[in-house]
Amino acid sequence: PNAFNCFDFLGIGGALRENAVYIDRLRLMDALSGEEICHIPLDEDFRERFGNPYAVVHRADLHLDLLEACRSSGKVEMRTRHAVCGYRQDENAVFVQVENRDEIEGTALIGADGLRSAVRRQMLDDDPPRVSGHTTYRSVIPTESMPEDLRWNAATLWAGPKCHIVHYPLKGWKVFNLVVTFHNDVREAVAGKPVSREEVEQGFEHIHPRPKQVIDHGTDWRLWVLCDRDPVRNWVDGRVALLGDAAHPMLQYFAQGACMAMEDAVSLSHRCRTEQDLDKALALYLEDRMVRTSRVVIDSRLIGDHIYHPSGAAASVRNSVMRSFSPEDWYDRLEWLYQGGKPEG
Template sequence: MSNLPIIIAGGGIGGLAAACGLARKGIASVVVEQAAVLGEIGAGIQIGPNAFHCFDYLGVGDDARAKAVYIDALRLMDAQTGEDITQIPLDDNFRARFKNPYAVVHRADLHRTLLDFCEASPLVEIRTNHTVTGYSRNGGTATLHLRDHGDITGRAIIGAEGLRSPIRGQMIGDGEPRVSGHTTYRSVIPTKQMPEDLRWNAATLWAGPKCHIVHYPLKGGSVFNLVVTYHRDVKEPIAGKPVSKAEVSQGFEHIAPVARQIIEHGDNWKLWVLCDRDPISNWIDGRVALLGDAAHPMLQYFAQGACMAMEDAVCLSHCFEHYDDDEVALQEYQKMRLVRTARVQMNSRLIGEYIYHPDDAKAAVRNHVMSGMSPDDWCNQLAWLYGSNGLEN
């Protein structure tokens, strides 16, 4: 075991979570981030009980709970008819089953929670304005190569730079991510701007043919997060582009007015084109490993991208604590995470096709099956996912 720190490339949720987990085990790390200022773009994210299991392991449970908004249900609506399909109550029974709640939080607030821990820890060093160009392995160490800065050598390197990770590019060489063609528009509005009859304390999904709408409260209920998605067959990736309300509403003529009005109440819409990659069977190269979206980028439909990155961080820190040989630790980390994350990647695609966006007979089957499920049925279906922090599968 080396006295050198572990080098973490990427200061997003996954990278900071890894630094938190390692610090909790007494292991030093250096986090390098390309941006000049650490922060998170985007808006709200949903965090299942498995995320709260991770918060506790990483030492940020109290702060994360203070910033979360605790919703009453996951609510699925038929966007064409405006009718309820099913609800999953997130009540005391749900919490008792999974030992933690389901909640929503602003992405920036979650990032801030992890960053506060890292900034307060003497075992975490953060360097911004550092652009990764690659890595090399040097026997018992690994070296991160940077543009316009000197190389950094550590006992291991964790690539957590997201969908287009340079470390993944060197390690795997699988080129550009898969463009799904699904275009997502996001807006955050004051609660008073949300239609009064839709101010539900729920994560609500309006599912329709080739499209869906999601909304839920954030920041103590003072704002609503709006997400509108349409399968426009876009071929090129786009991230955070401002667009007009007219563009967002294109193709929603077949959607019930009660759902369609949500688009009209949104402001300052921004566009993302969703991308992912196929699951892979290897994320490590000696003392170099991938984490989060760099290892297993997934579509948004399972609401598990950030949760999986935090589970990776839990597992990574666990393995470094329990194995003296760092290369063996990384091999065990991969072994523990590979099947679970691939399952979530694959299910995210399937959920998008068969729950979020089906039409005609497929939609009828969805409505029939899901409307007949009880709260216990839902808990049984989700037990494999929500009952773990990444150490138990």
């Protein structure tokens, strides 16, 4: 819901709603027993509470809608093959250094250049990203290849000891997204490496046959080792600011990485529109975003440990506690996340 607030603010909410799949519930399943632990309904009560639906959108569709909005605005010049490697600034301008090209002069620089941001490296000179030791395998398959008994209109999480499986429909129910994660303590960052099904299966031999079908039906698996960073108090340097993963990369367990980046963009836009002084606008943008994004970074780690991957007695406690929550209990606990991040806040 918080992402739709951003899309509406940026004028692409209508287009995104056409490409979204509106799921009925969030389901938490036990990967060992094959039984449901609990679910959160995403019906009319949810929409009334948070002002927007819960939906899933294919990343390529989101990128295309953003691209078309930039092209049609008449205000955005897009340049490809311009790798930013640094910057310098004075009281009037920023000069962006680009590999094998002339400097580009501008009023401000927003470093939205991801986990290994070159802008961040110069600004903060901090440590490399933290390698979590969690390996994620991803696959997208046609809906007809998804086991019929798992074709649910839900975002489904199968939680097991040091492992989990997530699946949900995309692109008008044409495909299912499969996300399979194993806490195997790998310490080398890898992104998008093709792997065999046999490699994916190695961390899931102990789970129930029902969720294991998801791995059996996946194709063209690719591997990512998840990384994040500890929160920092500052990501603004004069006329230069960071945004999204460059500022606050987070693990996937809250499903909020892209949402937080969109909220950043909305806050930045709002502050630059309402403040004539650029330094003040960027300072207020940081003030708006630092605590909220830090909480999501930290909570994402905690959720991974205590909801996605616990074992033994810890898993039994998780099951008991989560079964005790009513829908209203869940909505109360999600209020800060789904109602926050608005520019007026």
